[in-house]
Amino acid sequence: MPSYQAPLRDMRFVMDEMFDYPAHYAALPNGEDASPDVVSAILEEGARFARDVLLPLNQSGDEEGCLLEGGEVKAPKGFKEAYQQYVEGGWPSLAADPEQGGQGLPPSLAMMLSEMICATNLAWGMYPGLSHGAADALRHHGTDEQKAAYLTKLVEGVWTGTMCLTEPHCGTDLGLIKTRAVPADGDAYAITGTKIFISAGDHNLAENIVHLALAKLPDAPEGSKGISLFVVPKFLPNAEGNPGERNGVTCGSLEHKMGIHGNATCVMNFDDAIGYLVGAPNKGLACMFTMMNAARLGVGIQGLGLIEASFQNSLSYARDRLQMRGLSGKQAPEKPADPIIVHPDVRRMLLTQKAFAEGGRMLVLYTAQMLDLVEHGQPGEERDRAETLLGLLTPIVKAFLTEVGFESTNEGVQIYGGHGFIKEWGMEQLVRDARITRLYEGTTGIQALDLLGRKVLMSQGESLQVFTKEIHKFCKAEADNPALKEFIEPLAKLNTEWGELTMGVGMKAMQDREEVGAASVDYLMYAGYVTLAYLFARAAKQASGSLEGDDKAFYAAKLNTARFYYQRLLPRTKAHAQMIQSGASSLMAISSEDFGLGFEI
Template sequence: MSQYKAPLRDMQFVLFDVLDAEAQFQRMGFDDASRDVLEAVLEEGARFTETVLAPLNEIGDRVGCSHDKATGTVTTPPGFKQAYAQYVDGGWAGLTSPPEFGGQGLPHAAGVPLKEMIDAANLAWGNFPLLSHGATEALIQHGEDWQREVFLKPLVEGRWTGTMCLTEPHCGTDLGLLKTRAVPNDDGSYDITGTKIFITAGDHDFTDNIIHLVLARLPDAPAGSKGISLFVVPKIRVAPDGTVGEANGVRVGSIEHKMGIHGSATCVLNFDGAQGYLVGQANKGLMAMFTMMNTARLAVGLQGLGLSDRALQNALAYSRERLQMRALSGAKFPDKAADPIIVHPDVRRMLLTCKSLVEGGRLMGYHAALLVDIAHHSPDADERKQADALVGFMTPIVKACLTEWGVECTYHALQCYGGHGYIAEHGIEQLARDARITTLYEGTTGIQALDLLGRKVMQLQGAGLQVFLGMIETFCQEHTGNAAVAEFIAPLRDKAGEWQRLTMQVGQRAVANPDEVGAAAYDYLMYSGYVALAYWWARSVAASENSTQPEGFKAGKRETARFYFARILPRTLGHAAAMESGAASLMALDAERFDT
């Protein structure tokens, strides 16, 4: 079984030494978000995830969820329900929710370390409360007053959970094809009929009620995505006055049998005249749903980060213990029968790759969460506008890169174990299987790439990119002459310039051929992620030099940054070459000739 220890020191370094979170929170009016409070949250979160959730990870994978076809109910793995009760009793469900709905009112970024810990400790379990946060945000921003009063308090308290019901058997990304119907009733409610698939936490035994946010079409809705409305549909009927009634017309048709996250209930939900209420404006549901989706995309990025960190922790421990052969440069532990495999360059390559992606990715993910707070709460209007543009730009990068790196890191960890990683005993193969879904749900990597290049860069004229490039230039100017980071300044500046040049090049080609956007999108996204991480590694080294961290910690940051710039950042060369090659090599082959 794999083990998990929350990386509290690095989390504190990211929050307080690099991002200066305490001062940022105070400036935005979060008076209760002091360093003492935040450190207490980290320590208690570590205790809960290490001692309650992590031990359930293996049994969740082995036993999974079960579906009773006669009753249409789902039972979660042993211990999951009890762990959720502890989660609710500990006040974790409402950590960052508004006090007026029963939350603790801490900033969004204050909850991100807890989210990472939960995902690393037990990803499948973490999926159950995950979408409650997205449902909360959607109702806060788009719901009516009575909907916020009736639905938000039990959601925030954790007495109810939420879901996001988009996908149907015939439509996934292209929501304009959805067929679920919403027929208005005289009392202001709607009858919702249709089938939704791949619904995370669509049913379970944690709570008495589940609040489904469902996309559906009104009878007179226009075709396509402009005719989609959003409805709140509880599992158990709830009246506008808060009265809880009988079972609603929603039933689990089946649960999916999956490659990983076996402890997470992925449901087919059948809505048969289920009572629902319109959220927001008619035919404007996609806008409201994106509120949930963007929250979920950043959250899924953290899933990739958490799995990467747990995989690295276990691979590192194994590499220090496993004895195999002698170091090529001579025995490093002559008193042992052989040297531990951590002396071998290729094992170090894998471990350092994981370390550089995990610690750099933690900065990138936490900063994106901080941008959400700034965009909503900064006292400066221009700062709010810039933060909103930057978080929109960074969301597809965080989601796609942290999850793609999650797959890479879990497979590197498995490789460190050799054959022992492929068998179930050590738990590493579970992490590799679980990581694969993170690149798929809440929008595949390809969808994130199109969102980044097609919408955030082309349609929005690169507003977020310009903010990020400005951050890089400001950093380089501020640290000119700083010996601690001097070696990183020139390559970082070069990559920033190339990033801008490639963006303009793709944009110019796309004017003549729209396929150029799709052809370049994946490579553009990954290129962007690697340059962004170079910035964060340079900032990390600068911050560590001015911190009170011990010298060993500082040396670890310096050497890992050097590894990243020498070994990982050059991946941008391949991505740049692919972008510059254009769309021709992708589009020339006729579809019918793929199998010849």
């Protein structure tokens, strides 16, 4: 069975040493509770929960899958009990509003727990994970009555939530949904339609499920301007607020999927189900984005967790597996062969995982500070800036970390060789589980359009400049630091190039909108690599100042990882830059029919 230790030392490096989280928390209005001791205790306790409770259920959950029986879904063995422990431990309410019974801790802290959960059992983590988005939607857009009815239960974790958006004929293009909401008694609506790909849509972990569903009102305008959001509980709350009458929303079937077998991906049938409007009529899309942004960060963290899980096990295998001698001579002459960690190409793969895990963690914790400020900071310039950066970085966190997450979990399989393909070792499960992260909550292509189209170009590049100016300032401040020369020089060049590439696409896009779509995914990947380069340069700065202290091996390894990142991963920007500049013409030239001339008769 794969093993896992939460990377607490690395988390503390990023939180305490790089980003001064103690001061950051202290400055938040609700930050006094997040004292260093509390943070430590929570991370350590979370690490134990993930390792001791969730990890042992990961492979069995994958093998067993979910079961639909008599209209009710059963999660794999042990999932329910683990969830009870999770609720009893008070984990669901960690970062929730004290008004709704939450502990009011900063969301960044919950994100580090989320990394541990995703690293040990992604399928399980999606049961509580979806609740956050539902709670966010209700907190921001729900009436006081709705909050009272649903929010406390979601925060406590005794009920879970879902996001019911996708239908058989539409996922990305939600303007096409066919689910209908017809006014019924009082403020209720009768909701009818079919939703698919509903994660945690039905299960036996919690006593009730709160569906947040998109539907169209009878007089709704066409397209995405005519969709509304409804709260549709599995059981209607009775007078005491407990689950009462069964509502007309049921799981029609479970999808058979490549991975995340332990999570129930449901077809949900709404059959005159009673629902209540959340937010204004026809303004469901904005409410949905409230859920979606939280979910997108969450999916990026899934990518991060899977990278760490794959890295840790690959490292352990690479140290144990004896195969061939080192190219420059025997490294372990007392053994029949050398451990494969001596081979440079195995090290290249391990370091790729390590760099993406550590770089991804920096990216998540950098972004998490922005989220803390947006959620809890005082209105003003700092919070506005945080909001801009959060908007800019969310699609990068989501898409970049899931793309490199898929790559890194595949390196894990590759390091194990043929054994990586065998289920028993657990490495191929990480790949299968990682595969969905590039798809759900908006594919990489959708994130890329959000980044380049919505965030960067629609703000005339202003949102990007908030970030590139910060990088520029850092480069300037460190320009004369000889220890950082190998990082600052290429970073400064890339930072300038990023602006130029953006300008170039923007100019072309004024002539032809297709240029945005043509450049978008390469642009997002480019942005991800440069962002991590900035963060690794900051890590290198921090580490290079501690090379003589007690923990010098840690800092030396950190510096080496930064060096590896600059030498062996960052060059990918060269390819992406050229592809961004290559334009749309080679993509748009062939007609739909002519695509198939090699095989169609």
